[in-house]
Amino acid sequence: MKRGFLSHDHSDKLFEQIYDYLLERIVRGEWKEHEKLPSVRTLALEFNVHRLTVFKAYQLLKQNQKVYVKDKSGYYVQPGSSLPVEARLDPIISAYVQDSHLSEIHQVQATYQFSKALLEPNLLPNLYFSEYVKKVFDLYPKVLGTYSTTQGDLELREALCRYFVQRFRFYLSAEEMLITAGSQEAIDLTARVLIKPRDVVLLERPTYSPAIDVFQRQGATILPVEITENGYDLEQIEKLMQTHKPRLFYLNPTFHNPTGYTVPTEQRKRLVELAAHYHCLLMEDDSYRDMYFGEEPPLPLFSYDTSGVVVYIRSFSKYIAPGLSIASVSCREPIMKLLLRAKSLSDSGTPFLNQKIFLHYFFSERMQQHLEKLRIALSVRKELMEDEMRATDWQWSSPAGGFNLWVKLPATIGMERLLGQCKEKSITFVPGSICDPQRELKSWIRLSYSYMSEQQLREGIRQLIRVYEVEKERSRKW
Amino acid sequence: MKRGFLSHDHSDKLFEQIYDYLLERIVRGEWKEHEKLPSVRTLALEFNVHRLTVFKAYQLLKQNQKVYVKDKSGYYVQPGSSLPVEARLDPIISAYVQDSHLSEIHQVQATYQFSKALLEPNLLPNLYFSEYVKKVFDLYPKVLGTYSTTQGDLELREALCRYFVQRFRFYLSAEEMLITAGSQEAIDLTARVLIKPRDVVLLERPTYSPAIDVFQRQGATILPVEITENGYDLEQIEKLMQTHKPRLFYLNPTFHNPTGYTVPTEQRKRLVELAAHYHCLLMEDDSYRDMYFGEEPPLPLFSYDTSGVVVYIRSFSKYIAPGLSIASVSCREPIMKLLLRAKSLSDSGTPFLNQKIFLHYFFSERMQQHLEKLRIALSVRKELMEDEMRATDWQWSSPAGGFNLWVKLPATIGMERLLGQCKEKSITFVPGSICDPQRELKSWIRLSYSYMSEQQLREGIRQLIRVYEVEKERSRKW
Numbered sequence: 001m002k003r004g005f006l007s008h009d010h011s012d013k014l015f016e017q018i019y020d021y022l023l024e025r026i027v028r029g030e031w032k033e034h035e036k037l038p039s040v041r042t043l044a045l046e047f048n049v050h051r052l053t054v055f056k057a058y059q060l061l062k063q064n065q066k067v068y069v070k071d072k073s074g075y076y077v078q079p080g081s082s083l084p085v086e087a088r089l090d091p092i093i094s095a096y097v098q099d100s101h102l103s104e105i106h107q108v109q110a111t112y113q114f115s116k117a118l119l120e121p122n123l124l125p126n127l128y129f130s131e132y133v134k135k136v137f138d139l140y141p142k143v144l145g146t147y148s149t150t151q152g153d154l155e156l157r158e159a160l161c162r163y164f165v166q167r168f169r170f171y172l173s174a175e176e177m178l179i180t181a182g183s184q185e186a187i188d189l190t191a192r193v194l195i196k197p198r199d200v201v202l203l204e205r206p207t208y209s210p211a212i213d214v215f216q217r218q219g220a221t222i223l224p225v226e227i228t229e230n231g232y233d234l235e236q237i238e239k240l241m242q243t244h245k246p247r248l249f250y251l252n253p254t255f256h257n258p259t260g261y262t263v264p265t266e267q268r269k270r271l272v273e274l275a276a277h278y279h280c281l282l283m284e285d286d287s288y289r290d291m292y293f294g295e296e297p298p299l300p301l302f303s304y305d306t307s308g309v310v311v312y313i314r315s316f317s318k319y320i321a322p323g324l325s326i327a328s329v330s331c332r333e334p335i336m337k338l339l340l341r342a343k344s345l346s347d348s349g350t351p352f353l354n355q356k357i358f359l360h361y362f363f364s365e366r367m368q369q370h371l372e373k374l375r376i377a378l379s380v381r382k383e384l385m386e387d388e389m390r391a392t393d394w395q396w397s398s399p400a401g402g403f404n405l406w407v408k409l410p411a412t413i414g415m416e417r418l419l420g421q422c423k424e425k426s427i428t429f430v431p432g433s434i435c436d437p438q439r440e441l442k443s444w445i446r447l448s449y450s451y452m453s454e455q456q457l458r459e460g461i462r463q464l465i466r467v468y469e470v471e472k473e474r475s476r477k478w
Numbered sequence: 479m480k481r482g483f484l485s486h487d488h489s490d491k492l493f494e495q496i497y498d499y500l501l502e503r504i505v506r507g508e509w510k511e512h513e514k515l516p517s518v519r520t521l522a523l524e525f526n527v528h529r530l531t532v533f534k535a536y537q538l539l540k541q542n543q544k545v546y547v548k549d550k551s552g553y554y555v556q557p558g559s560s561l562p563v564e565a566r567l568d569p570i571i572s573a574y575v576q577d578s579h580l581s582e583i584h585q586v587q588a589t590y591q592f593s594k595a596l597l598e599p600n601l602l603p604n605l606y607f608s609e610y611v612k613k614v615f616d617l618y619p620k621v622l623g624t625y626s627t628t629q630g631d632l633e634l635r636e637a638l639c640r641y642f643v644q645r646f647r648f649y650l651s652a653e654e655m656l657i658t659a660g661s662q663e664a665i666d667l668t669a670r671v672l673i674k675p676r677d678v679v680l681l682e683r684p685t686y687s688p689a690i691d692v693f694q695r696q697g698a699t700i701l702p703v704e705i706t707e708n709g710y711d712l713e714q715i716e717k718l719m720q721t722h723k724p725r726l727f728y729l730n731p732t733f734h735n736p737t738g739y740t741v742p743t744e745q746r747k748r749l750v751e752l753a754a755h756y757h758c759l760l761m762e763d764d765s766y767r768d769m770y771f772g773e774e775p776p777l778p779l780f781s782y783d784t785s786g787v788v789v790y791i792r793s794f795s796k797y798i799a800p801g802l803s804i805a806s807v808s809c810r811e812p813i814m815k816l817l818l819r820a821k822s823l824s825d826s827g828t829p830f831l832n833q834k835i836f837l838h839y840f841f842s843e844r845m846q847q848h849l850e851k852l853r854i855a856l857s858v859r860k861e862l863m864e865d866e867m868r869a870t871d872w873q874w875s876s877p878a879g880g881f882n883l884w885v886k887l888p889a890t891i892g893m894e895r896l897l898g899q900c901k902e903k904s905i906t907f908v909p910g911s912i913c914d915p916q917r918e919l920k921s922w923i924r925l926s927y928s929y930m931s932e933q934q935l936r937e938g939i940r941q942l943i944r945v946y947e948v949e950k951e952r953s954r955k956w
Contacts, residue, residue: 028757030723030757089651118625119624121620122620123623124620124623126619126620126622127619129619129622130612130615130616133611133622134611134612134615137607137612138608141608142600142602142604142605143801144602144604144611144800144802144835145600145601145602145799145800145801146599146800147596147795147801148801181825181828182826184823184825184826185825188688188823188824188825210826217823250789307526308526317625321623321626322624323621323622323623323829323830324831325825325827325829337781345662345666345688345691345695346691347658347663347803349663349803351801351802351803351829352660352801353831353832354832355827357831368581
């Protein structure tokens with residue numbers, strides 16, 4: 001049964017909710033063929049609604065041939081209405097199969113994975129890691145025997161707070177921080193506690209694809225906000241806030257995934273003001289901040305927030321230690337309380353071991369030096385890829401940081417076909433439509449330069465261009 | 479502060495939320511009688527609201543005679559506004575008395591924690607752990623740079639499958655297993671994908687308290703199933719299945735938490751048959767299996783399932799390595815598909831490092847030998863506690879495994895008061911009502927013997943009995 005059944009609100013008619021409730025159970029086989037269904041009177045009592053409402057639901061079921069009436073004695077299950085036993089769980093599944101999801105593309109095994117916005121494991125200081133972890137075990141001999149608290153290791157939270165305060169002028173205490181197992185958990189938990197069905201949520205267009213999935217699952221009404229090289233159209237945002245009173249805006253303003261764009265400082269300040277004014281929470285996802293190629297990016301939105309509207313999600317997994325899965329969520333007390341409650345039900349705390357390793361590793365001098373090397377390695381890869389692409393008719397803006405190029409192909413290219421052909425050559429990329437809350441942007445693709453060696457990258461992009469040229473030729477002929 | 483403080487929505491006016499916030503603290507006695515309350519200006523800053531909003535809250539408090547104004551200098555606590563001291567439970571405890579959440583009682587710092595069904599860190603082979611992890615890093619030098627797949631490390635899943643097949647005659651492949659970050663995540667994910675509002679769910683009475691919270695959050699209609707030393711009343715269960723068509727039965731049939739009971743083999747077989755017949759899924763939580771003191775317990779329900787109705791959740795965190803947080807969920811394809819989808823949105827895979835450490839550690843000879851020592855250590859602790867309790871008028875059945883004693887006290891004892899008094903002596907336990915879906919069982923308590931040294935355990939139980947005797951005396955006089 002749909003959430004909000006008992007809410008008696010106007011947007012979903014009551015009889016439709018009762019219809020859904022009955023239909024789902026008929027399909028699931030809770031009543032067998034020719035079995036008598038509960039009477040109108042019983043259901044009216046159970047759901048505390050007028051009998052006519054239940055009657056209307058049954059009428060619709062009858063009209064749709066899910067039930068039949070017999071001798072005025074009641075409603076019975078029409079044969080063929082339920083699924084065969086072995087497929088009975090499938091109605092829920094089929095709801096998912098239709099959409100394409102990033103996680104599914106990632107399951108494709110390919111030699112040239114332009115689809116993965118992850119760091120190539122060789123780019124991490126693996127030897128140093130190993131030595132390092134051994135030291136951590138000497139420091140905390142009982143680390144594997146210890147449960148974490150729900151909120152996360154206090155030593156880690158305090159260290160991260162100091163770091164945020166010093167670097168970004170945050171006003172923040174350890175009580176206002178939660179440690180999660182990566183940014184995905186942070187986004188998921190936050191969405192779960194803040195978003196109810198039919199809440200309006202703003203998402204950048206394009207955006208981080210799993211975020212679309214999360215907010216859709218929450219039943220949110222999603223409105224797109226265009227993001228360009230120059231940031232947002234703040235007038236558009238203000239109009240959206242005014243008209244639709246969104247509950248939340250999920251955004252990724254620094255080396256944005258997939259575009260690589262960065263929202264300028266002045267817009268950040270103004271956006272926080274707007275959000276405070278219109279009571280719209282800002283979920284700021286800051287996963288690529290340290291991966292800049294030129295100047296450091298502007299301060300996070302959280303730095304400018306004086307009214308508690310920003311929830312700051314900072315992932316470290318992507319370029320520090322993917323195998324650790326550590327992220328932090330910073331927000332004010334009312335939201336933190338909700339998060340803690342949800343976290344305690346969802347996994348009773350991020351693994352302690354991972355937090356301790358991360359704590360010592362992240363704040364080590366070696367790690368900070370390594371970040372500098374990483375930036376260089378990534379910018380070299382990016383330039384290498386751009387050089388190879390120069391001769392094509394593709395369009396893109398060169399990003400100043402992050403892992404991805406957001407590339408526009410001529411509209412004549414059939415994207416599904418191109419992806420299919422690429423997969424046959426063991427090449428994957430992310431089609432733009434996956435990143436679009438409206439599932440359009442069909443001429444765009446996301447190419448990540450982070451997951452391959454320079455040699456692989458050069459070879460991969462050449463092959464990709466070759467597949468593309470064949471497809472282009474083909475589309476010309478047709 | 480209440481949920482939705484920042485929502486600024488229409489249903490809870492801001493000033494009412496501030497009113498609630500102040501009132502709650504006044505009642506709790508955070509400010510004494512005639513004490514000056516924070517100024518309007520301070521609160522307006524703290525909550526980021528307009529001063530008029532705070533002013534309105536104070537006006538309402540004044541009107542309701544909770545505060546008074548003096549010489550325009552500010553607001554003061556009206557005498558009689560707070561609860562009498564003896565009724566003023568510790569805020570944390572009173573919160574869980576109303577809401578009953580295990581996670582909250584775990585936040586109470588105490589010397590004698592009979593409330594924690596966790597292993598004392600000294601009972602783990604910590605030195606061996608450290609050496610071990612170093613070896614794992616040598617084996618997988620890039621482990622920290624690697625993301626896990628959503629489903630979990632294939633090597634680990636294959637090893638666990640082989641183990642389950644050999645030991646429990648499971649019919650199981652690696653595709654039918656998901657690795658989660660502990661059993662809490664497993665329960666939460668499974669409930670999220672299978673249970674919709676108003677679905678009927680059967681829970682044992684008593685049961686694992688966070689499971690109640692999870693199913694309540696899903697909006698399930700919860701029906702209790704009594705569990706005794708002899709297992710279930712299968713006729714009662716069949717009647718429930720027939721009448722209420724439950725979607726799922728969450729159960730913990732082996733060294734059940736909190737009672738320690740184990741459901742006999744014949745009942746397991748029959749229960750699986752009933753579940754298949756009535757299309758009721760069985761969520762089998764098997765967290766204490768290896769902690770037997772005599773014979774090995776009966777095979778899991780999953781061993782007898784030929785129709786795919788059992789979801790088998792096997793946690794290893796509790797006695798292998800709490801700091802790792804590793805559990806496995808075994809089930810058939812339709813449910814696995816749903817779980818994978820939910821897992822990919824909730825954290826994109828359990829940390830890789832933890833899976834690799836667990837894999838090598840769990841299957842090491844040393845670990846298996848250690849389990850034997852652990853069983854002995856736990857049974858010694860259990861007997862020690864029972865010896866100390868022998869002289870009381872408490873009732874319990876000696877469990878054949880697990881971490882807990884489920885103890886019945888005379889009905890005359892006021893449980894909230896007893897807990898309050900215990901807390902003052904730095905003793906915590908879990909009141910039975912927390913473990914009861916119906917929030918009754920007020921004469922029962924759960925005492926865990928796993929989290930303290932023998933000496934602490936002896937001292938703690940003596941002190942607990944002393945507090946109890948005083949309370950008993952007191953209840954006699956009244």
